[in-house]
Amino acid sequence: MGIEESGALSASLAAAAAWIAIGAAGLLRPASLVLASRVLFPAGAAVGCALAAWALQGVFATPQALVLPLGLPDLPFHARIDALSAFFLLLLGAVAAGVSLFASGYLRPGQGTSPGLQCLYYHVFLASMALVLIADDAYFFMVAWETMALASYFLVTSEHRHEEIRRAGYLYLLMAHIGAIAILLCFGALQAGTGDYTFHNMRELQPGAEVATAAFLLALVGFGVKAGIVPLHVWLPEAHPAAPSPVSALMSAVMLKTAVYGMLRVSLDLIAFPLWWWGVVALVLGLVSALGGIVFAAVQTDMKRLLAYSSIENIGLVFAGFGLTLIFRSFGMGTLAALALTATLYHCLNHAFFKSLLFLCTGSVLHATSERSLGKLGGLIHRMPWVAWCALVGSVAIAGLPPLNGFVSEWLLLQAFLLTPGLPQAYLNMLVPVAAAVVALTAALSGYVMVKFYGVVFLGQPRDARLAEAHDAGAWERTGLAWLAAMCIVLGLFPAAVIGLLDPITRALTGHGMASLAQGWLFLAPLQPERASYSALLFFAVTGLLVALTWLAVRAFYHGRVRRAPPWDCGFPLQNARMQDSAEGFGQPVRHVFEPFFRVEQSAPAPADARPSYTEVHDDRLWHWLYLPLARGADRLTGLVTFLQRGRISVYLSYSFATLLVLLLFVG
Amino acid sequence: MASLQGLVAQFAVLALTVLLAPMLTGWVNQCRAWLLNRSGPGLLQPYRVLAKLFSKEVVLAHNASPLFRGAPYVIFGCLALASAIVPKIGTDLPLNAAADAIALVGLLALARLFTALAGMDIGTAFGTLGARREMLVGFLAEPALLMVLFTASLISGSTSLATIVEVLAHREFVIYPSLAFAGVAFTMVSLAENARIPVDNPATHLELTMIHEAMVLEYSGRHLALIEWAASLKLLVYSCIGLALFFPFGIAERGDWRGLLLALPVLALKLAAGGFLLALIETLCAKMRIFRAPEFLATAFLLAVLAMLLHVLLGG
Numbered sequence: 009m010g011i012e013e014s015g016a017l018s019a020s021l022a023a024a025a026a027w028i029a030i031g032a033a034g035l036l037r038p039a040s041l042v043l044a045s046r047v048l049f050p051a052g053a054a055v056g057c058a059l060a061a062w063a064l065q066g067v068f069a070t071p072q073a074l075v076l077p078l079g080l081p082d083l084p085f086h087a088r089i090d091a092l093s094a095f096f097l098l099l100l101g102a103v104a105a106g107v108s109l110f111a112s113g114y115l116r117p118g119q120g121t122s123p124g125l126q127c128l129y130y131h132v133f134l135a136s137m138a139l140v141l142i143a144d145d146a147y148f149f150m151v152a153w154e155t156m157a158l159a160s161y162f163l164v165t166s167e168h169r170h171e172e173i174r175r176a177g178y179l180y181l182l183m184a185h186i187g188a189i190a191i192l193l194c195f196g197a198l199q200a201g202t203g204d205y206t207f208h209n210m211r212e213l214q215p216g217a218e219v220a221t222a223a224f225l226l227a228l229v230g231f232g233v234k235a236g237i238v239p240l241h242v243w244l245p246e247a248h249p250a251a252p253s254p255v256s257a258l259m260s261a262v263m264l265k266t267a268v269y270g271m272l273r274v275s276l277d278l279i280a281f282p283l284w285w286w287g288v289v290a291l292v293l294g295l296v297s298a299l300g301g302i303v304f305a306a307v308q309t310d311m312k313r314l315l316a317y318s319s320i321e322n323i324g325l326v327f328a329g330f331g332l333t334l335i336f337r338s339f340g341m342g343t344l345a346a347l348a349l350t351a352t353l354y355h356c357l358n359h360a361f362f363k364s365l366l367f368l369c370t371g372s373v374l375h376a377t378s379e380r381s382l383g384k385l386g387g388l389i390h391r392m393p394w395v396a397w398c399a400l401v402g403s404v405a406i407a408g409l410p411p412l413n414g415f416v417s418e419w420l421l422l423q424a425f426l427l428t429p430g431l432p433q434a435y436l437n438m439l440v441p442v443a444a445a446v447v448a449l450t451a452a453l454s455g456y457v458m459v460k461f462y463g464v465v466f467l468g469q470p471r472d473a474r475l476a477e478a479h480d481a482g483a484w485e486r487t488g489l490a491w492l493a494a495m496c497i498v499l500g501l502f503p504a505a506v507i508g509l510l511d512p513i514t515r516a517l518t519g520h521g522m523a524s525l526a527q528g529w530l531f532l533a534p535l536q537p538e539r540a541s542y543s544a545l546l547f548f549a550v551t552g553l554l555v556a557l558t559w560l561a562v563r564a565f566y567h568g569r570v571r572r573a574p575p576w577d578c579g580f581p582l583q584n585a586r587m588q589d590s591a592e593g594f595g596q597p598v599r600h601v602f603e604p605f606f607r608v609e610q611s612a613p614a615p616a617d618a619r620p621s622y623t624e625v626h627d628d629r630l631w632h633w634l635y636l637p638l639a640r641g642a643d644r645l646t647g648l649v650t651f652l653q654r655g656r657i658s659v660y661l662s663y664s665f666a667t668l669l670v671l672l673l674f675v676g
Numbered sequence: 677m678a679s680l681q682g683l684v685a686q687f688a689v690l691a692l693t694v695l696l697a698p699m700l701t702g703w704v705n706q707c708r709a710w711l712l713n714r715s716g717p718g719l720l721q722p723y724r725v726l727a728k729l730f731s732k733e734v735v736l737a738h739n740a741s742p743l744f745r746g747a748p749y750v751i752f753g754c755l756a757l758a759s760a761i762v763p764k765i766g767t768d769l770p771l772n773a774a775a776d777a778i779a780l781v782g783l784l785a786l787a788r789l790f791t792a793l794a795g796m797d798i799g800t801a802f803g804t805l806g807a808r809r810e811m812l813v814g815f816l817a818e819p820a821l822l823m824v825l826f827t828a829s830l831i832s833g834s835t836s837l838a839t840i841v842e843v844l845a846h847r848e849f850v851i852y853p854s855l856a857f858a859g860v861a862f863t864m865v866s867l868a869e870n871a872r873i874p875v876d877n878p879a880t881h882l883e884l885t886m887i888h889e890a891m892v893l894e895y896s897g898r899h900l901a902l903i904e905w906a907a908s909l910k911l912l913v914y915s916c917i918g919l920a921l922f923f924p925f926g927i928a929e930r931g932d933w934r935g936l937l938l939a940l941p942v943l944a945l946k947l948a949a950g951g952f953l954l955a956l957i958e959t960l961c962a963k964m965r966i967f968r969a970p971e972f973l974a975t976a977f978l979l980a981v982l983a984m985l986l987h988v989l990l991g992g
Contacts, residue, residue, distance in 0.1 A: 011922045027770060058814060099721070138835050155943055199949060206987065214945075258767065271910065295771075309788065331690060334953070345741075364810045371991075386799065387739065387799065389741045389743065390741060391795075395906060400743070402714065404786070404789065406784070407789060408782070409782055409785055409786045409789060410775075410779055410786060412783040412784060415779075418778075419778050419779070419782075421976075422778055422826075423778075423835065426826060426829055426830065426835060437988050438985060438988055439980055440988070441823075441826070441984035441988060442981065442985075444823070444826060445823055445977070445980075445984070445986070447983045448818070448819035448822040448823065449815070449816075449819040449977070451818075451819070452785070452814065452818040453818050454814040454818070455785055455788070455789055455811070455814065455815065455818070456812075456814070456815045459789060459792045459793060459796070459811050460811075463697040463792070463796035463797075463804070463807060464796075465743065467743070467793060467796045467799070468796050468797065468798070468799030469739065469798075469799035470802065518863075531774075539833065539834045539836065539839070540778075540834055540835040540836050541773050541776060541836060542774070542775060542776055542778075542779050543773065543774040543775075545711045546771075546774040547774050547775055547779065548758055548773070550760075551753050551757050551783075554752075554753035554756045554757055555749045555750055555752070555753035558749050558752050558753060558756075559749050559754045560822065562730065562898050562902070565730070566730045566731055566898060567731075567733070569733040569734065569736045570736050571731065571733055571734065571735050571736065571738075572735075572736050572738050573735045573736070573737065573738070574737065574738060575737035575738070575739070575798045575799075575800050575894060576735075576737070576800075576803060576893065576894055577798075577802060577803075577893065577894070578883050578893060579801035580801075583801070585799060587800070588796075588799045588800070588801065588803075588804045589796075589804035589805065589807075589808055593804075593808070594804070594808050596808075597809075597811075597812040597970065598812075598815075598966075600777050600970065601812075601816075601970045601974070607683075652985060
């Protein structure tokens with residue numbers, strides 16, 4: 009941990025202010041595409057870079073706090089930056105830089121929100137996420153949190169002329185507010201009646217077990233909604249596809265991580281002594297989300313919905329790691345808690361990069377083909393090679409395959425699971441093999457999903473004649489994609505450096521560092537090298553060397569002749585694009601194996617139907633079991649008080665007055 | 677041990693494995709022929725096939741992308757590395773520290789991903805069918821393999837393959853229930869992963885029943901040769917994992933030449949016995965319908981999870 013003072017806190021505040029200013033500048037000429045896309049978005053990207061650079065320093069610096077001259081009288085905003093905040097700020101800045109660059113080339117004059125307004129929402133969204141990460145009292149936190157929710161709501165509904173997008177936006181707003189209420193109540197429980205809502209006070213107080221449990225469960229609901237944990241995930245697969253691609257990328261890559269940040273902040277920092285069963289709850293919810301998310305991703309036919317479900321899976325893995333951290337922490341097994349926390353944070357970072365990369369790739373595909381349905385894409389590797397190769401990097405990374413970054417965090421997570429059998433709880437020990445099996449199954453399924461995604465979109469024959477006119481991404485978009493893809497590779501090849509970065513955080517939150525995990529810069533080894541070790545760079549170098557040697561040897565000993573011919577396909581003369589697997593076809597085995605997960609609605613044509621049509625809808629059971637009954641109940645209850653609705657302002661004002669009087673009665 | 681001697685030993689082992697892998701395929705085919713009362717083509721037949729394929733020109737579909745052309749090299753490279761990191765004749769080799777059991781599974785998965793993507797690249801009906809089925813087999817077999825390796829790592833307290841082998845080799849010889857379950861699961865997984873009966877038939881001529889062969893239908897010439905060679909390497913890798921986990925005897929623990937040289941005939945004997953057993957299983961079983969493959973693999977997966985649970989419960 010460094011001792012020198014760093015300007016990370018003032019830099020983050022300055023970055024947030026700069027983003028807001030850039031957003032406001034968009035209002036100068038709201039209809040001007042040139043201003044927004046050539047000046048403001050690149051400027052926003054530069055701010056992101058600067059923020060990342062300062063935050064990188066902030067990770068190693070001592071925590072810094074500041075009382076801002078903002079807020080209500082007697083209720084100023086408190087800001088603080090420590091290693092945990094700085095790490096998430098780094099993630100925000102680095103991803104925002106890539107996404108903003110991409111967005112510079114992505115904006116098009118559409119029929120929805122004007123470019124200037126989009127620019128405003130987008131940058132306010134970025135700034136509010138930065139403020140969430142440095143907020144040091146519940147008031148400031150909630151203000152920033154709600155600003156983030158509202159800004160992202162307006163971004164989701166950019167194309168508000170479409171009915172289904174308005175519906176998705178409404179669902180998102182509703183869920184976001186249910187979550188916000190839970191978070192507010194959680195802070196209320198943590199301040200324990202002192203009326204002092206600063207995080208500093210909450211750290212000092214240390215409530216009893218019941219209050220702490222209530223606070224943890226409320227936080228789990230509140231942040232779980234934002235993170236998209238099953239069963240609170242329903243908004244996510246609706247809202248992410250509805251938003252423009254750079255916004256989907258930001259929401260999935262960064263906004264979900266602010267929820268993880270909140271969860272870590274509350275249960276590892278504000279509450280000093282977690283109970284072991286909290287960890288079990290988080291672990292089980294995480295595993296259910298991971299498996300459910302990836303199974304649903306496998307049957308999707310819309311590429312952005314597929315990625316949204318895959319986000320649920322990844323957040324599930326993050327929560328599983330977080331649950332494991334809590335379990336180890338509560339039993340006082342510091343080193344193991346640090347290992348699990350390292351895996352959790354590493355996976356957050358990885359997911360931020362590969363998921364934003366893939367969402368941006370779908371954005372490019374969407375622009376080039378105006379098609380989101382997997383059933384009408386195909387063969388784009390020929391028309392859009394740049395996007396296709398970047399997407400390949402993202403797909404291999406998200407499938408958790410070496411030597412890219414997704415593998416490293418899954419490796420760490422599995423290592424943490426393998427070390428568990430030392431737990432003092434016998435039942436927990438038995439849970440662990442099952443949990444490890446679920447993680448392994450999820451990882452393998454994500455490979456399946458990525459083959460489906462990549463193979464259907466980029467490989468094969470074009471499934472639609474219009475795809476022949478598809479064009480590759482422009483220079484701005486390519487730069488953004490290349491930056492994110494490069495980070496996926498770098499984070500995969502130099503895990504020791506990343507773990508060095510996470511060391512101050514694990515030290516602060518669990519009391520143990522993980523610097524020993526990195527044996528030099530080349531090898532990664534938790535605990536001792538004879539237990540397990542992995543060297544991504546060596547791995548990559550040897551594989552690359554072998555591939556190159558094989559290529560050279562084949563050419564040296566034999567020849568490199570190639571003849572082009574029509575595809576063979578076992579001699580079948582008639583071949584067209586519709587003979588390839590469709591997205592539904594590719595998902596069929598998963599539908600078959602995981603049938604109980606789905607609610608299937610089929611309609612088969614009658615035998616004598618002249619125009620037969622066949623539909624099969626695979627739906628989320630939870631939606632019908634949990635959400636629709638709840639919605640109906642809420643509808644009925646609100647129906648009871650409709651007589652209060654008079655539609656006249658004077659009546660509503662008198663309601664407010666009456667409420668005030670009643671409250672005064674209590675306070676007085 | 678990153679010394680020069682270690683590097684030389686590692687390189688020698690790698691080269692030997694890669695060069696001798698097709699012979700194992702040849703041996704299995706020969707045994708199968710004997711069991712079917714045929715005379716068989718001999719051990720060297722795979723080499724003749726490879727030589728033929730290498731010298732033929734590549735016939736490439738018009739719409740083949742660079743990914744299709746590059747994939748055979750990537751697949752071959754991955755499996756060559758995998759064959760180098762599985763302990764075969766010695767545990768003290770430099771690459772053993774670079775990748776552990778999880779990385780090995782990741783490496784095999786990477787090769788599978790590229791095979792499946794290449795299968796989808798041309799956009800033929802059989803190619804995509806094969807890719808889908810291969811990934812179906814993969815998503816159940818991969819976690820099962822991982823669970824088998826985890827059982828061994830829980831026993832030895834390490835995911836490093838070298839340590840696993842060293843610990844398992846030094847335990848007294850009794851049947852551990854967890855390892856027994858893991859062994860059954862592993863056998864099922866390796867049959868599926870190597871495209872063997874009862875899951876897939878490597879010698880089938882019926883496209884509709886194919887899994888692995890359907891994906892590589894469009895390959896020819898040197899590309900096909902590399903893929904066939906990689907398949908041989910995969911068989912060798914799986915055999916060696918099985919031998920290392922369940923029969924870890926006779927593997928040299930220090931990288932000296934004498935130990936390594938002594939371990940070589942032991943390995944050859946073990947592989948010959950394993951290959952014969954594989955041929956026997958293939959001759960005695962009938963191929964399953966593809967729809968029953970998930971059931972078969974799910975059984976393997978559950979057996980492997982049970983093996984882990986048994987270890988936690990019984991500590992053995």
